[in-house]
Amino acid sequence: MSTPFRPGRARRPLAVTSLAAVAALVLTGCLSSDREEGGAGATPAAGGGDVDGTFVFAASSDPKTLDPAFAQDGESFRVSRQIFEGLVGVQEGSADPEPLLAESWEQSEDGRTYTFQLREGVTFHDGTAFDAEAVCANFERWYNFEGLLQSENMAYYYGSLFKGFADAPEDAIYSGCEATGEGEAEVTLNKPFAGFIAALSLPAFAMQSPTALEEYGADTAGGTEESPELSEYAQGHPVGTGPFRFDSWDVGNQVVLAAHDDYWGEQGQVTDVIFRIIDDPQARRQALESGSVDGYDLVAPADTQALTDAGYNVVTRDPFTILYLGFNQAQEELADVDVRRAIAHAIDKEALVSQTLPEGTTVATQFIPESVNGYNEDVTEYEYDPERARELLAEAGYADGLELDFSYPTGVSRPYMPNPEQTFTTLTAQLEEVGITVNPQPDKWSPDYLDRINGTPDHDLHLLGWTGDYNDTDNFVGVFFGREKPEFGFEDPELFRALAEARELTSVEEQTPVYEDINEQIMQLLPAVPLANPAPSLAFDPRVESYPVSPVNDEVFNRIELSE
Numbered sequence: 001m002s003t004p005f006r007p008g009r010a011r012r013p014l015a016v017t018s019l020a021a022v023a024a025l026v027l028t029g030c031l032s033s034d035r036e037e038g039g040a041g042a043t044p045a046a047g048g049g050d051v052d053g054t055f056v057f058a059a060s061s062d063p064k065t066l067d068p069a070f071a072q073d074g075e076s077f078r079v080s081r082q083i084f085e086g087l088v089g090v091q092e093g094s095a096d097p098e099p100l101l102a103e104s105w106e107q108s109e110d111g112r113t114y115t116f117q118l119r120e121g122v123t124f125h126d127g128t129a130f131d132a133e134a135v136c137a138n139f140e141r142w143y144n145f146e147g148l149l150q151s152e153n154m155a156y157y158y159g160s161l162f163k164g165f166a167d168a169p170e171d172a173i174y175s176g177c178e179a180t181g182e183g184e185a186e187v188t189l190n191k192p193f194a195g196f197i198a199a200l201s202l203p204a205f206a207m208q209s210p211t212a213l214e215e216y217g218a219d220t221a222g223g224t225e226e227s228p229e230l231s232e233y234a235q236g237h238p239v240g241t242g243p244f245r246f247d248s249w250d251v252g253n254q255v256v257l258a259a260h261d262d263y264w265g266e267q268g269q270v271t272d273v274i275f276r277i278i279d280d281p282q283a284r285r286q287a288l289e290s291g292s293v294d295g296y297d298l299v300a301p302a303d304t305q306a307l308t309d310a311g312y313n314v315v316t317r318d319p320f321t322i323l324y325l326g327f328n329q330a331q332e333e334l335a336d337v338d339v340r341r342a343i344a345h346a347i348d349k350e351a352l353v354s355q356t357l358p359e360g361t362t363v364a365t366q367f368i369p370e371s372v373n374g375y376n377e378d379v380t381e382y383e384y385d386p387e388r389a390r391e392l393l394a395e396a397g398y399a400d401g402l403e404l405d406f407s408y409p410t411g412v413s414r415p416y417m418p419n420p421e422q423t424f425t426t427l428t429a430q431l432e433e434v435g436i437t438v439n440p441q442p443d444k445w446s447p448d449y450l451d452r453i454n455g456t457p458d459h460d461l462h463l464l465g466w467t468g469d470y471n472d473t474d475n476f477v478g479v480f481f482g483r484e485k486p487e488f489g490f491e492d493p494e495l496f497r498a499l500a501e502a503r504e505l506t507s508v509e510e511q512t513p514v515y516e517d518i519n520e521q522i523m524q525l526l527p528a529v530p531l532a533n534p535a536p537s538l539a540f541d542p543r544v545e546s547y548p549v550s551p552v553n554d555e556v557f558n559r560i561e562l563s564e
Contacts, residue, residue, distance in 0.1 A: 051543075051562040053259075053271030058284040058296035060413075062251055062277055067218060067234035068203040069142060070149075072156045074415075074467070074553060075275075077203045081556050082257055082273060083125075084206035084240030087116055087135065088197055090554040095320055095371065095471035097198045101130065101207055101241065111192030111506030112175075118183045122264045124209035125245040132179030137210040139177040139187060141219070151225040157204035157469075160479075161195075192506040195472035201554070202469055212239035243558035244273055253277055259558075268558035281413055288312065288539055295540035295547070298413050301358040304537050313540040313547075316360040319533035320369050320551035321416035322476065323357075323465040325427065326528040330457040330489030333402060340526045342392035343461075344382035346434040347427065353532050356422040360535030366519045368476045369468065369533050371551075373508050374515025380523045389434040401435040407453060407462040412445035415536040416465030423463060454487050462487075465534075470552060473515045474503045481522060488527045495521060 063076035068084055071077055089100030099105075102116040122130040142158045144166045149155055164171030175188040189196065199205065213219070216233035223229035238246050243265065244257040257273040276293055278284045284296040285303055289310075299307065299314060308314050325347070327334045334340060349363045362370070366379045393402060408424040409417075417423060421442075428438045441459070443449040453462050464487070469475050474482070482499045484491045498521070502514045540547060546561035548554075 051269055051564055053269055053562075054274065055270045055272070055295075055557055055560060055562075056274045056276055056293045057557075058278045058287050058293040059255075059275040060277075060281075060284070060298065061279055062249075063255065063275075065230055065234045066236070066238040066246065066249065067208075067231070068206050068238075069158065069208070070154045070221070070228075070234060071204060077553065078555075079255055079257075079275060080203040080206060080238075080240075081242070081554060082244040083238050083242045083246055084203060084208065085242050086200055086202070086206045087118075088200040090201050090470075090550060090552060092548070093318070093550065095468060095550075095552045097201045097470070100201075105197070107197075107506075111194070112189045114187045114189075114196065115180070116185045116187070118185065119264065120183060122241050123262065124207075124212070124241055125239045125260055126209050126212050128209045128211040128239075130207060130241055131182050132185040134207060134210055135185040136177035136179050137213075138205075138207055139174065141210075141213065142205075143172070143174050145219070148221060148223070148225060148228060149219060151228070153225055153228055154221065157199075157202055161193075161199050192504050194505050194508055194511055195470075195474055195503070198470045198472045199475075201552075206240060209239035212237055243267055243556065244270075247272075263558075266558060268560065269562050270557045270560050273557055285539070288541065291541070293541075294544055295538060297536065297538050298415060298418060299358075299537040299539045300413070301356070301418055301537075303539075304359060307539050311542055313542060313544055314537055315540070315547060315549050316358065316535045316537045317415075317549055317553075318371075318551040319360065319362055319535045320371070320468045321465060321534050321536070322364055322367055322369065323416045323423070323463070323531045323534055324364075324367070324528045325531060326453075326462045326464055326487060327526075328457060328459050328462070328487070328489040329527070330486075331404075331460050333398075333404065334460060334489075336396050337526060338392045338396040339398070339402070340529075341382060342389040342396070342434070343431065343436070344526060344529045345385045345389040345392065346431055346436065347382075347529060347531070348384040348430055349531055350384070351430075352423065352426050356419055356426050357532055357534050358418060358537050360537075362533045362535075364530035364532050366523060367480060367528075367530050368473055368519065372468070372471060372473055372476065373512055374473045374519060376516040376519040379520050382526075382529070386434050393435060398435070401437060403437040403439065405441045405460040406431075406438040407441040407443060407449070407459045409445040409449040409463070410442045414465065415467045416534050417463060418534065418536070420463055427463075454485070457486055457489060468552060473511065474499070477515070477518060477522060478503060481527060490525075490527055492525065495525065 059075050061075050063079045064073050065071050068080035085101050087102035088097045091098045101119050103119050105114050105116045107114055145155050150165055162173045173189050173193050175190045178186045180186045216237040217231050218233035220231045221228050243263045245260045247256040247258045249255045255275040259267055259271045287293045304314050327340050329335045353361050365381050408420045452458055478499050498518050502511055505511045543562055543564045545563050548559040
């Protein structure tokens with residue numbers, strides 16, 4: 001008999017191929033060969049007996065790449081976290097950094113030099129030693145990306161966080177890396193970056209085998225910036241130090257991993273991982289119910305109670321997301337702060353959360369979750385007040401009403417926005433109550449919606465959001481408001497400068513009051529309305545007793561506990 005489900009321990013130490021909903025049911029018969037009782041996948045259970053060590057997870061899409069340095073999507077990172085590890089990991093059940101391949105580190109007083117003491121006895125899956133030379137090879141690889149590899153569609157995270165490459169050293173935060181001993185690496189920065197350690201917990205900065213990177217031409221991607229072509233390495237030869245090694249990738253069908261026999265840490269019960277590609281949310285639920293998969297992510301809010309009642313294990317991540325209603329100030333009406341404040345007062349966030357978002361979601365007062373440094377308890381808020389909204393509209397010259405386009409995405413479910421159409425409908429009703437007429441502007445999520453909102457002035461109101469990558473304030477407000485962007489259509493040198501200066505402070509303690517002030521400044525300017533911090537849910541077969549749920553999705557399957 002299975003024990004009550006509990007969140008597991010985290011580790012201590014984008015082309016999408018469509019799949020018809022009915023395919024999930026067809027896959028049921030295909031799974032039997034993976035789960036022959038007493039076969040290769042059977043491992044001893046914690047309480048005696050055998051368990052089926054094959055764990056099948058329904059992924060919403062193929063990974064965009066198997067090379068995490070060029071990844072920026074959740075499904076690529078989900079696979080990467082099984083194969084690769086970084087110098088820095090994430091504390092269990094939180095978004096905070098902790099040692100992983102680096103057992104410890106020291107920061108110089110000026111905040112520009114970090115000395116890492118490395119874990120001993122670790123090798124990559126191909127037998128290459130993990131040592132200081134390997135660490136420096138990875139840092140130098142990122143720094144020396146050229147041409148297409150520097151584009152936002154490729155090295156997005158390195159470019160956005162480290163600001164420059166070897167061909168533009170005057171902009172770069174990274175300066176150099178030196179192997180000061182076999183187990184000691186020293187990384188030097190050109191300027192302080194208080195979020196450096198937290199950033200290294202991202203899969204994009206995982207350690208990869210220098211041998212495999214060279215052998216399989218990891219940096220030989222072709223194509224164009226809009227449509228890059230993956231290297232041989234990124235298609236089928238990823239090599240890390242994690243608990244699972246790569247086996248195969250059948251694009252549009254599944255990615256298969258196998259336990260790495262020489263893993264340095266706890267291997268756990270899972271011997272084989274299959275990421276089965278099922279792009280339709282309803283089909284993922286059907287696959288779970290039919291026994292084709294052991295679990296899936298982004299459970300629809302309307303499904304959570306039904307699945308729980310049916311005996312499935314539903315677990316919710318702590319909120320580390322933000323959903324917002326954006327304003328494009330390039331449009332005349334929205335350039336008026338009174339109009340933006342009127343819209344904020346028109347929104348009943350409590351009703352929005354209760355009607356459209358998952359259980360565990362919290363109302364947002366600012367653009368970072370409460371657990372992130374710089375959260376301001378006294379920030380300016382815009383309470384739900386339809387009468388005040390009408391007054392502000394009248395003062396702005398719209399006493400007879402206002403008409404605005406409202407853009408929202410279709411055919412997508414995001415951690416911060418599980419049902420965009422439902423959110424749009426609820427907000428539309430609230431805006432119309434105060435005299436704002438909405439013209440619906442639905443658009444397919446990728447690439448149409450994202451390209452229009454992020455790259456053109458062709459929008460008024462829009463729905464978007466963010467899932468935090470790691471616990472650093474700049475990863476939220478810096479991403480949104482650190483520079484001029486077509487999404488928001490405003491330029492504020494004072495705010496941009498404040499965010500840049502905050503980023504370069506040497507410690508989190510120094511940053512705290514600065515970010516508190518910045519969060520207040522943002523809420524006075526109101527370039528968007530923070531709506532909610534949604535809590536994404538996952539659902540599992542009853543045999544999954546424990547799953548290492550993480551607010552930043554740092555969920556590695558060697559920590560899963562199975563009962564049968």
